[in-house]
């Protein structure tokens with residue numbers, strides 16, 4: 001059977017065609033889900049392609065290949081969650097290795113790295129990667145791994161992937177990029193020199209808020225094989241059912257991203273000129289400090305944004321109470337618009353001082369802009385913001 005996704009490197013075609021028309025038994029256009037945990041041998045000591053589903057599964061393998069093709073990498077590994085993809089990368093580390101992570105990385109990643117470092121599994125350096133002095137000092141410790149996440153959560157800070165890759169490679173470090181906020185449709189870190197790219201597929205890749213999953217892609221075959229070996233060893237590979245659902249979501253990723261970011265740009269413009277708003281953080285706005293780097297390394301500005309509301313936490317409460325279309329929930333990247341309060345939700349684990357240092361105030365609100373009709377999104381925000389100031 002032809003692997004249609006190999007015809008091209010255009011994301012829309014890969015997303016739609018990956019795993020289509022590969023069923024040799026019935027010619028099913030959409031391949032069936034392979035739920036079997038185990039596979040027969042052809043004969044004594046004659047294994048087939050798959051033998052046990054923790055190690056390898058046809059449905060998961062098809063999805064892994066699709067993401068690897070989208071990121072233009074060598075090996076794709078589907079994991080049970082985004083966090084297990086991060087944990088998988090930690091298998092590359094020994095106790096005398098140093099890891100550099102950004103101070104504003106995803107809260108779950110921050111928790112994992114800090115707690116493993118506390119147990120002495122590796123040394124950890126936490127830096128603001130936009131601060132050249134701090135970053136140079138960190139790299140002088142010759143780290144084994146540099147973790148990058150851009151744009152960041154919840155302030156959408158942007159760092160220059162290519163620049164960090166170059167100075168990290170100079171000291172022999174591997175660079176792994178969390179690409180969850182943009183998806184391979186809007187940013188391809190391996191093309192900018194990174195060694196590993198990973199995603200929480202829970203977010204844009206699945207896109208329908210009904211799967212928790214992760215995926216990791218390596219630029220080099222050997223590193224991918226090493227990580228795939230570990231994924232099987234520690235047992236964090238993703239399920240066939242989740243892989244099927246995520247691949248189903250993936251087919252519309254490019255067209256969803258198009259609508260997501262079109263809506264987000266309009267929401268950002270609207271908020272910018274609203275009397276109840278004191279600041280808007282969105283890389284698509286010219287005045288955003290990361291705008292130029294985002295323009296250089298991304299093919300779009302994404303659909304995550306945050307803003308500060310006048311009137312502090314009271315105004316936040318009133319806004320949330322009056323919104324009808326937006327859902328008050330953490331997570332992001334689904335077709336539905338979500339709104340959240342980082343200080344009491346996603347970043348509640350941080351001390352108040354640490355929150356303020358990271359720029360997360362009580363009046364900061366984060367939005368995952370969905371693909372509903374833009375007029376409805378803006379009307380709901382407007383009536384909620386008006387109510388918030390009464």
Ligand SMILES: *Cc1c(COP(=O)(O)O)cnc(C)c1O
Pocket residue numbers: 081082083084106108109149153178180181199200201202203212213214
């Ligand atoms: C959600 C998220 C993760 C963790 O993924 P899970 O699927 O929740 O385990 C990692 N990084 C980023 C940027 C995320 O948004």
